[in-house]
Amino acid sequence: MARREYAASLDVGTSKVAMVIGVPTHDGGVDIIGVGTSPAAGMRRGVVVDIDATVQAITGACEKAERMAGVKVKSVYVGAGGPHMTTTNNRGMVAVSRADREITEDDVNRVMEAARVLNVPTDREIVHILPRQFIVDGYDGVKDPVGMVGVRLEVEALIVTGAAASLQNLLRCVYRAGLQVDELVLSSLAAGEAVLHPAERELGVMLVDMGAGTTQVALYAQGSLWQAAVVPLGGGHITNDIAVGLRTPVHQAEAIKVANGRAQGSAGDDDVLLGVPGTAGGSQRQVSRRTLNTIIEARAQEIMELVAQQLRSLGYPQALPAGAVLTGGSSVLTGMVELAEACLEMPARTGFPVLSGGLDDIARDPALATGVGLVMRALQQRGPDASGPWDRGRPGSLWARLVGWVRDLT
Ligand SMILES: Nc1ncnc2c1ncn2[C@@H]1O[C@H](COP(=O)(O)OP(=O)(O)OP(=O)(O)O)[C@@H](O)[C@H]1O
Ligand SMILES: [Mg+2]
Structure with a gap:
C-alpha cells in the first residue's frame, strides 16, 4: 500500500485534539495507520476560546500521529461541532x-444549486448541502436520479450552517499549526460514517456522540442524514459535578468517574467506600459509591432527557x-446504554468505529469516532466513484471562502 494514498483528519474536541491517519484497503475499508491525541486546553463546549492553546494541542496531536504513521501530513479534514452548528431544510x-x-x-x-438559495444571516456559513431525497415528476424517495427520465427534478436538502466566527477561529488554529484544510465536516456526520452500519442508516437510527463539552445528535433515515442538533452538555459537566459534590480536584474527579462511575442503577453501592482526596491535599475521605453515582446519574439523566427533547x-x-447508537468518550460510562434505552x-x-485492520485496537475507541469517520469520508471522496462536496470550486461557497480566509491569514 503506497503511503501517499493516506488521508488525515483533525477532531478538535472539548477535551482532546485527535489526529487520525488512514489508508484505503483493497476491499473498500479503511486501515488506520496513525493516531495522535493531545489534551485540548483552549476549547469550551466544542468552540475555540484560546487560539494559542488550541494550536499547541493540534501540533502535539499531529506530531504523534505523524510519528506513528511515518508520514508528513499537509492537509486535513476537520470536524466542526459545537452548539452553533444547526440544520434547516430547503427544496x-x-x-x-x-x-x-x-x-x-x-x-x-x-x-443542488437551487436548494442553496436560502436566506442565511451574514454571521453564518453554509457548511453542507446534503440531499435527503430527489423527487422526479412528483415521485419521491429517489436516491440517484442520473439516468432516469423526467420533466421536473426536485431535491429535498438538509442545509447545515455554523457561526462564521467560530468556524474561522477553528480554521485559524489549523492553519497556524501549519496544516491546510481539505474540508470542514459536521462532526456528527463524520462520527456516523465511522460507527453506523448502512442498514441502520437506511432503517432510521439516532446517533448520539457523547463528548466532554457537547452531546451531538444526528438522525439518519433512508440512508441520509435527516436532522442534527447539539446539546451543550457532556462528560466534562459530570466530572465538574463530582468535583464540586465530593470537594475534590477536577483531575481526581475524572479518575474516580472513569474507575467507579455508573450512569444508572446505583442500588447496592452503599457498602462500597471510595477514598476521595480533598482539594487542599491532606488525607482522603471515605465516600460511598452510591453518593458518587447519585451525582453522576442526575447529570447523565439531564443530558439524556435533553437528547430525548431534541429527538421530539x-x-x-x-x-x-x-x-x-451512542458514541464519543462518555458513551462508555457504565449504564449509559441502559439509561439511553429508558429515556429515549x-x-x-x-458505537465503535468499524475498521478492517491496521491499528484497529487503538482506533476502535468511541472517542475517536469523529476522527476515524473524517478519514473514511476523505478516502471516499478520493475514491474511483467520488463525487466530492457539492460546494467545491463554486464561487460564494464555503470552499471558496475557505480559500479566502487562508489568503487573509497568510
Ligand atoms: N471510561 C470512561 N468512563 C466514563 N467517561 C469517560 C471514559 N473515558 C472517557 N470518558 C469521558 O469522555 C469525555 C471525552 O469524550 P470525547 O473525547 O469524545 O470528547 P471531545 O470530543 O473532546 O469533546 P466534545 O465532542 O464535547 O467537543 C470526557 O468527559 C471523559 O471524562
Ligand atoms: Mg467530540
Missing part, C-alpha cells in the same frame, strides 16, 4: 434540460427502528 426545483428528458449530472448540480423537536415523524424508549448500543 430546489429545476426543469430537466435534455430534449430526450434524461436526467444528467448537470441537472443534479443545478438542482427535530420532528422526525416515524419511529427509528434501528434505535440509538428505543434500543441502544455503543
